[in-house]
Amino acid sequence: MRSAAQLGLTSCHDCGQVSRAMHHADGFVAHCPRCDAPLHLRKPDSIRRTWCLLIAAMILYIPANVLPVMSVEYFGASEPDTILSGVKVLFATGQPAVAILVLFASITVPMLKMLGLAYLLLSVHFKSLWRPRDRTRLYRMIELVGRWSMLDIFMISILIALVKLDAIATISAGPGATSFAGVVILTMVAASSFDPRLIWDQKGLQR
Amino acid sequence: MHPALPEAHLIACHECDLLQRRAALPPGTRAHCPRCGTVLYRHRRDSLDRTLAWTLASTALFVVANTLPFMSFEMGGRVQQNVIFSGVQELLAQDYLPLAALVFLASMLAPALKIAGLLYVLLPLKFGRRPLQIVPTYKLIRWLGPWSMMEVYMLGVIVAIIKLSSMAEIVLGTAFFAFSALIITTTAASSTFDSALIWGEADLES
Numbered sequence: 038m039r040s041a042a043q044l045g046l047t048s049c050h051d052c053g054q055v056s057r058a059m060h061h062a063d064g065f066v067a068h069c070p071r072c073d074a075p076l077h078l079r080k081p082d083s084i085r086r087t088w089c090l091l092i093a094a095m096i097l098y099i100p101a102n103v104l105p106v107m108s109v110e111y112f113g114a115s116e117p118d119t120i121l122s123g124v125k126v127l128f129a130t131g132q133p134a135v136a137i138l139v140l141f142a143s144i145t146v147p148m149l150k151m152l153g154l155a156y157l158l159l160s161v162h163f164k165s166l167w168r169p170r171d172r173t174r175l176y177r178m179i180e181l182v183g184r185w186s187m188l189d190i191f192m193i194s195i196l197i198a199l200v201k202l203d204a205i206a207t208i209s210a211g212p213g214a215t216s217f218a219g220v221v222i223l224t225m226v227a228a229s230s231f232d233p234r235l236i237w238d239q240k241g242l243q244r
Numbered sequence: 245m246h247p248a249l250p251e252a253h254l255i256a257c258h259e260c261d262l263l264q265r266r267a268a269l270p271p272g273t274r275a276h277c278p279r280c281g282t283v284l285y286r287h288r289r290d291s292l293d294r295t296l297a298w299t300l301a302s303t304a305l306f307v308v309a310n311t312l313p314f315m316s317f318e319m320g321g322r323v324q325q326n327v328i329f330s331g332v333q334e335l336l337a338q339d340y341l342p343l344a345a346l347v348f349l350a351s352m353l354a355p356a357l358k359i360a361g362l363l364y365v366l367l368p369l370k371f372g373r374r375p376l377q378i379v380p381t382y383k384l385i386r387w388l389g390p391w392s393m394m395e396v397y398m399l400g401v402i403v404a405i406i407k408l409s410s411m412a413e414i415v416l417g418t419a420f421f422a423f424s425a426l427i428i429t430t431t432a433a434s435s436t437f438d439s440a441l442i443w444g445e446a447d448l449e450s
């Protein structure tokens with residue numbers, strides 16, 4: 038089993054066409070013969086780019102959880118909600134199934150995604166040979182579930198559009214929502230800038 | 245399109261880079277990478293006709309879902325009705341410009357561009373013509389993929405309804421059902437679409 042890169046071949050990111058990798062002093066400047074996209078053996082600067090986006094996401098994760106994502110004003114009394122307190126309210130109002138769903142989408146998924154990406158980056162850095170197939174599966178899962186964290190943002194946009202009955206009840210968005218959306222976007226871009234083929238590039242895995 | 249390319253019979257796994265020979269698949273089946281298990285490629289049955297049918301259905305549903313009332317909220321004798329765009333408008337009114345742009349992109353713009361792009365590619369193909377700029381259009385459709393989040397939006401709607409159900413009366417509008425159907429038709433369209441259509445690989449198609 039040999040990888041395309043070992044044989045001097047590269048596959049296009051956009052269309053999958055395999056072609057000969059052309060070496061130049063400054064990296065690869067060749068273009069795909071089928072769709073004309075620039076060719077790279079691996080996603081350019083993948084590790085560093087993914088780390089930067091991931092660290093930015095981790096920093097933004099703090100205001101995303103501390104600041105209120107929305108506030109409910111009910112008969113004049115205003116009550117701010119963070120991501121976590123929103124889940125608590127759902128538990129308290131006897132909606133455990135929905136509470137678990139929201140808990141999973143807005144707390145578990147972003148956390149596991151950031152930890153998972155950090156683990157994948159470290160495993161590539163330390164040239165790990167451990168279970169490459171499962172690490173590829175982990176990567177696929179991170180890419181797949183990431184967008185579901187947007188659930189909270191969409192819920193807020195619907196709530197604020199519906200509940201605006203001035204004196205009785207009004208819901209408004211909070212600054213935490215912007216940070217939270219930022220975390221989700223940054224982790225989505227981080228995941229797509231990671232190149233899972235790096236997992237398989239270790240000498241010990243090539244036969 | 246490029247039968248002369250010497251590497252046309254090869255495929256490199258996009259997740260582990262294992263180099264393999266590309267074999268013709270029977271319709272309706274897919275090939276997995278033997279090393280990492282990723283789906284390498286599929287051969288979809290009647291791709292052009294099926295995808296076009298689902299896309300035409302999506303076009304009609306998209307118009308209904310975005311023009312008719314989505315749902316209404318009744319409390320203390322007052323009724324608040326909204327369409328999908330209302331959430332974007334309200335975010336703008338509350339000065340959350342980036343959030344408004346994100347919700348607009350994920351719930352309306354990306355799905356609309358995907359449907360329009362598919363129509364632009366598929367309709368001429370159906371009549372035996374290759375549209376201009378077919379490859380950039382296909383790349384745009386692919387790039388938009390993760391940013392079109394109608395199914396996540398729908399889940400957000402359901403959670404919002406459950407949150408409000410204790411304090412008010414919620415009535416679902418026609419657009420709610422059109423939007424649900426739209427999620428099904430667009431998912432069906434992407435699962436019947438075969439990229440061989442783009443590269444004009446008639447031999448792989450038949």
Ligand SMILES: [Zn+2]
Nearest residue numbers: 049052069072
């Ligand atoms: Zn290409």
Ligand SMILES: [Zn+2]
Nearest residue numbers: 257260277280
């Ligand atoms: Zn593979």
